[in-house]
Amino acid sequence: MLRIDAINSFYGKAHVLRDLSFNVCKGHVVALLGRNGAGKSTTMKSIMQLVRPSLGKITFKDEDITGLPSHQIAKLGLGYVPEDRRIFTDLTVVENLxxxxxxxxxxxxxxxxxxxFDLFPNLAERRNNRGKxxxxxxxxxxxxxxxxxxNPSFVLLDEPSEGVAPVIIEQMIKVIGQLKSEGLTVLLSEQNLHFAQAVSDSAVIIESGMKMFDGTLEALNSKPEIRDAYLAA
Amino acid sequence: MELFVAQIITGLANASSLFLVACGLSLIFGVTRIVNFAHGSLYMLGAYLGYTFMQVLPGALGFWSSILLAGVSVGVIGILVEMLVLRPVYKAPELFQLVATFGVILVIQDIALIVFGPEDLLGPRAPGLRGVFRVMGEPVPKYDIILLVITPIVALALWYLITQTRVGVLVRAATQDREMVSALGVNQAWLFTGVFGLGSALAGLGGALQLPKGGADLLMDFHILAPVFVVVVIGGMGSLPGAYLAAVIISVLNVFAVTYLPQSTLVLMFVVMIVVLTIRPYGLFGREEVAGEHGQVGEPERPIKPASPRVQLLTSVFILLLAMMPIYSASFSLVFTTDVLIFCLFAASLHFLLGLGGLVSFGHAAYYGGGAYVAALLVTHANTPMELAFLLAPLGAGIAALVIGWVCLRLTGVYFAMLTLAFAQLLWSLVFQWGEVTGGDDGIVNIWPSEWLKPTIVYYYLTLLFCVGGILLLRHIAHSPFGYALRAARDSKRQAESTGIDTRKIQLLAFGFAGFMGGLAGALFVFSKGSVFPNELEIARSFDALIVVFLGGVKTLAGGVAGGVFFKGIEDILLKFEYWRLVMGLLIIFVVVLAPEGIVGSLRKGAERLNLIKSKDM
Structure with missing residues (x-):
């Protein structure tokens, strides 16, 4: 459904992604794993074209989306959940939605x-509160x-477990399971291996913007040396 | 008491157009982050178009339809401006877009002159509303009462649009984080265009509505600009209730000032602004501006390097050519080169503040004109020898800059810029209204250099010495520890402070020094012309320098000088034509769209792309 083909992205002169390629199949939940600064968020941003890859190609539902403006990519059904949340703090919950x-x-x-509000009962109570x-x-x-x-058919979830309480993480795991059962495809970036293992079908590991591993979770679990080399303990 | 009430009503009525224009500007700034200098021009177009429609459409219905039509037409013009001029430059460094809007001002000035002619137009009275109402026995024009009613209605409609509709929600969301709005599937380009169109329509409406009270003339664009910016800043950029309250405060105070203290009218609003910003640094209802929070952090600043031997050689050859100029050129070109050199020093002093300090001053003319006036006043009133006056002028400007900088540096971003503008206007109004001392509008004349400096060639060498020396000194400071500290404070105030740099002191010193150099340029100017007039302190003069620095390239050391040569050179050629503003405006827009990094920055990028230079040169 999503095909990333040898993309290279830069922040100024810093070369962040190097010939990164991987695919995400329809209905799957794929975890993008790696340490801080490995390039996970940049991968997400490159897919949304918030960072423009200088080389390489990204296709979504057989359509080349490289170079498209972000809003058109969103309109194709790609939903982006940024790592730093970026909610509109001056707007109420309802207005944010x-x-x-x-x-x-x-x-x-x-x-x-x-x-x-059924999916996130806490939000229902706070519907008229401002984001901040x-x-x-x-x-x-x-x-x-x-x-x-x-109404996306594919969601990019950038580090949903970062900086939230363990009970919320449990709730997120449930939500992602539910989204998957409704046919949503998910690419999830994570540092929390426990979280990733609870929700994903397969994993891609990157380090310094290069792909180090691409396979099922069983395959990853059978290679502890990879896990130890590229993921934080 | 009766007079008091009547005056409040007049003040509230006057607030009407001011509010409409200001809230349009505020709306545009809130969403697009563009400081639209051309907003006054849209207001002027509203007045002219309203007048034109009223000539054709008869009766009361015709009058009111004309006002609406003027608003709509100006809205369409605004949309065209946004799509043709601003869209290509949204990605440019922050505030660069204001150069483009300055180009639009020039273009609209000449188009208005061509289409509507140079005569001031007296606004038609509103049909059926010619008389006065008696309020507690005092006459109040009927039209004022109507304005009093219309403004809250427009304000309410706007409030509804902003708070109760999805478009309004999107506008507010985009005000905060436009990149995220785009990632959620909203085409922000159209949102921007829509907001710009709406803001322009409000300006047009404001222009047409004031016709019966004022009229239409070719100066109203700059005349409204200062009050409108003051209102927006006092209210808080992006806040509609703030804009309304500020418009009312300014207008009511102004009516009282006209009655009781007429000398204060020009100064008054700036005093109010300074007081408000001192107490509330982000205006009455404003929010702190955080750099980069709107998803538009540009490229990181490049480190600057000392000039390479190649550049040093080129510069030396250039200076040598300038030094030998009296040998090979006529005296009128010496006079012209003197002008250019002075202007380059003025621009370089602002560039120092803006490029290295990241301190965007909208009122740099205060120090240039200030220096010129210090010298002129000393010569006229204290019989000071020219040489001494010449040396004291930059000192005076520098001290003024230190005082003004001390107040302004409490603020950041656009508020800082606006406060510097306010102080410049304050100075201008002082000079303009204090006729006994400053000569007012007639300026101060007969300020000539001493005998030995009088010949054109000698004065040329004096200018060359001080300008080249000044520019080299500014450049040298950029590479000194003080320059490092200044740039550190620009790039990250907090980190700079945590390494032990007193950023406020550094920035204040930089402000004072830039003022000093501006004053030096002013002193050179006054003795080369023999006279000085208040327009050397005007907004337009500050804008000249600002445009030049942006055109030349903020992020390059040579930007100020390159922009200065370009601007003065073009101006000299264009001034020979009747509609030079039109050409100049189009040219500025053209450069802005084509070279969003400024002239030097874009040349450098181009050369890098062609591998002509390595990135370390220039």
Whole structure:
């Protein structure tokens, strides 16, 4: 469904991604693993064209999306949940969701506000609070809910477990499972191996912007040396 | 008491157009982060177009339709400006877009002159609203009452649009993080265009609505600009209630000032602004501006390196050519070169502040004009010898800069810029209104250099010495520890402070020094022309320097000088034509769109791409 083909991305002169290639198949949850600074977030941003790869090609649903403006990529059904959440702090929860709203899309669940409040009950209670009044966990839920309002068929989840309490992590695991059962494809970047193992079908490990491993979780578990070399303990 | 109430009503009515124009500007800034200098021009177009429609459409219905039509037409013009001029430069470094809007000002000035002619137009009275109402026995024009009603209605409609509709939600979201809005599937390009169109329409509406009270003339674009910026800043950039409250405060105070203290009218609003910003650094309802929070952090600043031997050689040859100029050229070109050199020093002093300090001053003319006036006043009132006045002028400007900088440096970003503008205007108004001392509009004349400096050639060498010396000194400081500290404070104030740099002191010194050099340019100017007028302190003069620095390239050391030569050179050629503003404006827009890094920056990028130079040169 998503094909990343030898992309190279730069921040100024820093070469962050080097000939990175991998695929994500429809209906799968793929974990993108790696240490801090390995290039996980840059990969996500490159897919959304928030960082423009200078070389390489990205195709989504057989369409070349390299060089497209971000909003057109989102309109194709790619939802992006940024690592730093980036909720609109001056807007209420309901207004945040309103920004994410897109017309229904064929082949994807059409989310309503109420469905999302069922999925994230905490948000329902705080629907008229401003973003800045929310806790870190609530903000994390809001940013996911906001992206789901766009009825995506594919979600890029950038480090959803970062900086949130363990109970929230458990809740996230449940939510991702639920999204998967509804047919959503997910690319998830993580440092938390436990979290990744709980939700994903396969994993891609990157280090210094290069791919070190690409395979199922069973394959990864059978190679502890890879895990030890490229992932934090 | 009766008079008091009547005056409040007049003030509130006057606030009407001011609010409309200001909230348009505020809206545009909030979403697009563009400081739209051309907003006054859109207001002027609204007045002219409204007047034109009123000539054709009869009666009360015609009058009000004309006002609406003017608003809509100006909205469409705004959309065209946004799509043709601003869209290509959104990616450019912050504030660069204001150069493009300056180009638009020039273009609109000449188009208005061509289409509507040079005569001031007296606004038609509103049909059916000619008389006055009696409020507690005092006459209040009927039209004022109507304005009093219209403004809250427009404000409410805007409030509804912003708070209660999805478009409004998107606008507010984009104000905070436009990249994220785009990643959620919203085409921000159209959002920007829409907001720019709406803001322009409000300016047009404001221009047309004030017709019965004022009229239309070719100066109203610059005249409204200062009050509008003051209102937006006092209210807090991006805040509509703030803009309304500020418009009311300024207008009401102004009405009282006209009655009780007429000398204060020009200064008053700037005093209010300075007071408000001193107490609330982000305006009444504003929010702190955090650099980069809007998803538009540009490329990191390049480190600067001392000139390579090749560049040093080129510069030396260039200076030598300048030094030998009296041998091979006529005296009028010496006079012209003197002008260019002075302007380059002025631009370089601002560039020092802007490029190295990251301190965007919108009022640098205060020190240039200030230096010129210090010298002129000393010569006229204290019979000071020219040489002494010449040396004291930059000192005076430098001290003024230290005082003004001390107040302004409490603020950052656009608020800082606006406060520097306010102080420049304050100085201008002082000079303009304090006729007994400064000569007011008539300026100060007969300020000639001493006998031995009088010949054109000698004065040329004096200018060359001080300008080249000054520019080299500014450049040298960029490479000194002080320059390092200044750049550190620019790039990361907090980190600089944690390494033990007193950033405020460094920035204040830089501000004072830039003022000193600006004053030196001013002193050279006044003795070369023999006279000085208030327009050397005007907004337009500050903008000249600003445009030049941006055009030349903020992020390059040579930017100020290159821009200065380019600007003055072009101006000299264009001034011979009747519609030079039109050509100049188009040229500026052209350069902005073609070379978003400024002239030097874009040349460097181009050369790097062709592998002509390595990135360490220049």
């Amino acid at each position: 309103l920004v994410g709203r897109q017309p229904p899309r064929e082949g994807a669940v059409t989310w309503s506000q109420e469905m999302l 009044a929310l806790s870190g966990g609530e903000q994390q839920m809001l940013t996911i809910a906001r992206t789901l309002m766009g």
